Amino acid sequence: MTDEGPLERERRGKVERIREEGREPYPWSFEGRVTTEEVRAAATSLAPGAEASDRSFRVAGRLRAIRVHGRTAFADLEDQAGALQLLLNEDTVGGERFRTILRDLDPGDVVGAEGTAARSKRGEPSLRVRDVTLLAKAIAPPPEKWHGLQDVEERLRRRYLDLLSSAESRELFRARSRLVQEIRRFLDDAGFLEVETPILLPIAGGAAAQPFVTQSSYLDAEVQLRISIELPLKRLLVGGLERVYELGRVFRNEDLDSVHSPEFTELEAYWAYADYHDMRRLTERLFEHLADRVLEFLPDSEGARRGAHDFRPPFATVDFVDELERQSGIAGIATKTQEELRALARSVGSTVPDDSPAGTFLEKLFEHYVEPHLKAVTFVVDHPAATTPLAKRHRSKPGRVERFEIFYRSTELGNAYTELNDPVEQERRFREQLAARGVDAYAYDEDFVRALRHGLPPSTGIGFGVDRLVMGLTGAESIKEILLFPLTRAR
């Protein structure tokens, strides 16, 4: 991968010349560095044109722009804390050295600078430079200094260029990491234990999705990448770990679009001796916590302002069946047969296979009639039993399960149940799924049923699409905006 254009040849030539002159274009370290923010702070109290020559600072970062005015020059140096103007003057650094520095450097180079805090005559906080050291010569030119990298494909494929040319992009990804950190902090404080369970499994279960399939040489057998974290975590509740969570990548062998990625970050939390009402309260507290923090992470973001507002409780609640009947005008929808539901789903354009379980058709109808209206954070509760084989039947609504899904901007963010813990019923539900044989069937995990036979305490659990949650909180329109390296075709 060597793009050797004339621009690169020019810069490679500089590297050679620097070496010939006895300087190192890629030195090993730069000691005693402070942030650009520290220098700015020291400079802002000065009068325009003044300099605080009592203290010397060393800063390092990437050169953005260089403005040469004969025997004075300005350069913008950017580090993680922000940007700082370097003020170079022939009188300060010496005529010979001044010319060498300007000859060596190009925008995009990583440099260290030493000097004193100062303000330019126009008032810009600056570092009056004694000397500049090249720390890493950039032989490939950076993106355009004003417009940055606009090409969407390039921004995704070469995220490092997007990040180095866009402070907004850096801030967004930093915010994502901090939000994830806050999720961990919240759950840790609520007494949950973070665990790590296998990604490679004999059969991927806990959801209905196409797995990625690979091969274990050791086992001489096919293994699958997990599509959810549900079943191993519930086994841990059987084992007596009463509050557990895992925050990690799951894989589904499906399309990449604005709300789906073949690999995405899922949070699943399981809680013994609690039910889905408890989980809802915990979820609301989590959302409130994240809404409190997101504006600290993205103070200038319109999207984050809206996220902080929208994720603040209380939230709307709708009953799955009541709302579906209300929006569709179809009565008695939960008691219809698979054939009747299939016909209804076909009438609204669904093309899922004929042999899909009844629950799949109900979900298609819900997607068509109800989801477009779920703009605000909304808890959809008490789904028909046919929609999931892993939730416990509702204690008072016949034919329903104790389940809630959370929607925001018409996209599902999370899914929670009072967990089914009756091993006999669990086995029956898995068998029903197999009998339906549709692509949506949940895999029958025999060992999971065996675990339930040893007694799963009454429990609740939840799964979140963390990427979607981050999208909602930050106002991102596409999952690709908050994935550092979304999957792309080889080029």
Added chain:
RNA sequence: GGGCCCGUAGCUCAGCCCGGUAGAGCAGGCGGCUCUUAACCGCAAGAUCAGGGGUUCGAAUCCCCUCGGGCCCGCCA
């Protein structure tokens, strides 16, 4: 899987409708300039117009195919 749109210099864009030798800005080169901050001024250079095929005297421009990407629909969460 279906539909629509996009791909021109390292980067940001014009040119495409209506075919006639490919244009600018940034970055880079050379020269000038001691307070600019998208610095400025002058000169020179930089392009298999995504790739392939076709129509035509002549194709960046019209047509077909391929590749890559975006958006919408379908499917999957």
